[in-house]
Amino acid sequence: MEPYRELNRSIKGKTAIITGAASGMGRATAHLFAREGANVVVTDLDQSKVDTVVSEINDAGINHVVGWALDVGDHDAIKDIVAKTADKFGGVDIIVNNAGFAHLVSFESEDYDVSWERSIRVMLTSHQWMVRAALPYLEKSSEGGRIVNVASTEGFGATPLNSPYVAAKHGVIGLTRAMAVELAPKGITANAICPGPIHTGITEGIQDDHKTIFAKRRVPMRRYGFPEEVANITLSCVLPAASYLNGQAIRVDGGQLSKNA
Ligand code: NAI
Numbered sequence: 669m670e671p672y673r674e675l676n677r678s679i680k681g682k683t684a685i686i687t688g689a690a691s692g693m694g695r696a697t698a699h700l701f702a703r704e705g706a707n708v709v710v711t712d713l714d715q716s717k718v719d720t721v722v723s724e725i726n727d728a729g730i731n732h733v734v735g736w737a738l739d740v741g742d743h744d745a746i747k748d749i750v751a752k753t754a755d756k757f758g759g760v761d762i763i764v765n766n767a768g769f770a771h772l773v774s775f776e777s778e779d780y781d782v783s784w785e786r787s788i789r790v791m792l793t794s795h796q797w798m799v800r801a802a803l804p805y806l807e808k809s810s811e812g813g814r815i816v817n818v819a820s821t822e823g824f825g826a827t828p829l830n831s832p833y834v835a836a837k838h839g840v841i842g843l844t845r846a847m848a849v850e851l852a853p854k855g856i857t858a859n860a861i862c863p864g865p866i867h868t869g870i871t872e873g874i875q876d877d878h879k880t881i882f883a884k885r886r887v888p889m890r891r892y893g894f895p896e897e898v899a900n901i902t903l904s905c906v907l908p909a910a911s912y913l914n915g916q917a918i919r920v921d922g923g924q925l926s927k928n929a
Contacts, residue, residue, distance in 0.1 A: 675909035676811060680705030683757040684906070685749065687740050687798070688767030690717035692868025693818065696895035697764055697902050702730045704903065707757045711738035711749060712767070740767045740794035741786070750801040760805035762906045765795040765840075766818040770870045772829040780832075787832035792839040799847060799858075806856050811908035813856035817844045818902075821864050821921050837862075841917045848915030857914040859905045864921025866893045889922030 684701050688694040690712030702708045702725045710725075710733060712718050718735035725733045734756060738749050753760050768791045773783040795817050799806075806813025822830060823837035840860055847858035864887060865871060865879070871892070883891050898920045905913060919925050 675907075675911070677907050677909045678705065679762070679903070679906060679908075681707070682761040682809075682906075683707040683709070683753060683759055684762035684764060685709040685711065685753055685760060685798070685802070686764040686766060687711050687738065687794070689764075690714060690721055692870065693863065693866060693895040693898045693902075694764070694766040695721050696899035697766065698733070699725060699728075700896065700899045700903055701762075701906075702733050703728065706732075706762070708733045709749065709753050709757075710735040711740075713737065713739055740765075740798070741789045743797050746794065746797045747801045750798070750805070754805055759808060760802045760813075761809040761811075762814045762816075763798055763802055763806070764816045764818070764902060764906075765798055766816075767791070767794065768818065768870070770830075770833060773832065774829050775831065784832040784835075787836045788839070791833070791836035792843065795840060795843055796847075799851075803851075803854075803856075806851075807854040809855070812911055813851075813854070814906035814910070815844075815847060815851075815856065815858040816902050816905050817847075817858065817860045819844070819860040819862045819917060821862055821919065821925055823860070823862050823917065824919075824925055844917065845915045852914055857905075857910065859913060859915065860917040861898060861902055861905070862917050862919045862921065863898050864893060864919070864924040866895060866898060868895055883922075886927065887922040887924045888927050891922070893920065893922055 689710040715737040722735035819840040820837040826834040844860040
């Protein structure tokens, strides 16, 4: 029999860029990756909010973290962040395309086109911009580059009045599969994380009783998830040991989409 293969379950020393990391799941992912020893580039729209997350992480005695403002709707800004990351840390090993927002809009709405364009640009187009900018570094990553794109349960079905978001998230799953098949020969894996209802900035405006009713009716765990419960699955996807996990759309939804009645 062949000897047991010991695979590396640490991201210590890897360099990760996380978008939308000033809040919610991006913030939790930044905290977790930093605690696991990765160099983390915390990015989000507002520099002061990014600075807050960096100082929270610094307060835990971790200093291999930087925070830079980035609007992922700006292609040139993405290229700059990737270049600055490579300058600072010597490469890029992990991308977490996480930035997103919610904006309900009906097909009859006057601002439909604005919502559509912004949703697709921020939550879909930006993913390929980031990956294409980072590709020269990801392919040089010593144990294989890792891409995680954050989709949603809205990547499998649809909630009314959410069509630009739904289209973007379905697109993220397709784009992730396309990245997975095309980049695998370069040793890079790409997977999508599909959260269900999670306590974050996006859902904080939903009344607590509505959250409870939804969760009890739709989610077998009967509650919203916490950002850390998603961040830990994201971590699992980017481990060097996750070398054969590729092209998956992983539901982190408390069983929501497995439930019929
Ligand atoms: P959040 O609101 O706490 O965090 C999202 C972050 O993205 C914010 O800090 C926001 O400033 C940032 N952002 C928005 N537009 C940006 C842009 N153009 N450039 C850079 N940053 C931008 O919300 P959450 O829930 O943590 O969102 C993270 C991801 O998870 C999003 O892609 C969202 O669609 C997805 N998601 C969230 C679910 C939930 O129930 N909270 C469920 C399924 C998916």
